Amino acid sequence: MDESTPLFAIAVAAELAGMHPQTLRQYDRMGLVSPQRTSGQSRRYSMRDVVQLREIARLSAEGLNLEGVRxxxxxxxxxxxxxxxxxxxxxxxxxxxxxxxxxxxxxxxxxxxxxxxxxxTRARKQNQLVVWRPLRSDDPSA
Structure with a gap:
């Protein structure tokens, strides 16, 4: 079972989303949320649908009209x-x-x-030897 499994009848989904069932029907007609249907054509909402309904409510509360939300x-x-x-x-x-x-x-x-x-292939390794001898201030060859 995942977030897209249709589990909730319209009354339960409406309660989870904090909306009236008629609002869910309207959103379904408008295409804002598209719940799956049973063989008897009853709506079944998934958890993803409920989250989307909550998002619609949040955007509407911020002043967006339904076309903007869509x-x-x-x-x-x-x-x-x-x-x-x-x-x-x-x-x-x-x-x-x-x-x-x-x-x-x-x-x-x-x-x-x-x-x-x-x-x-492998990178060729360099086998060069570098001799470093520190310079002495009292060294006449320096």
């Missing part, structure tokens, strides 16, 4: 859908990058630069 809900639903689609595409891209043959791996070079490597 538009805000429509835009919020679009943002939710687009966010989900972006997540799907990011996951598909990550999978593609991980499974694509010949993908590149990057490493840091000796000077701090970015070095591109083919998959399965």
């Amino acid at each position: 538009r805000i809900l429509e835009l919020e639903n679009q943002v939710t859908a687009l966010t989900g689609r972006v997540r799907e595409l990011e996951a598909a891209l990550a999978d593609e990058l991980l499974t694509r043959p010949g993908r590149r791996v990057f490493a840091a070079g000796a000077e701090g630069e970015v070095v591109s490597l083919r998959a399965g």
Whole structure:
């Protein structure tokens, strides 16, 4: 059972949302909330529907008319859908990058630069020796 499971009859949903059942019918006719229907055409509201009814009440209390509320809900639903689609595409891209043959791996070079490597290869290690001798102020060769 999740938040979109239709559980509540109209009277229960109205009580949970703090509204009159007639208001829920009006919102259903306007398309603000679309509860699922039973085989006998009774409305069944989910927890998501109840949350949306509370949001409608909050926006209405802030002075928005129902058309403004409808538009805000429509835009919020679009943002939710687009966010989900972006997540799907990011996951598909990550999978593609991980499974694509010949993908590149990057490493840091000796000077701090970015070095591109083919998959399965290793960066060559530099085996150079640097001798450091501190300068002395009494050293005549300095």
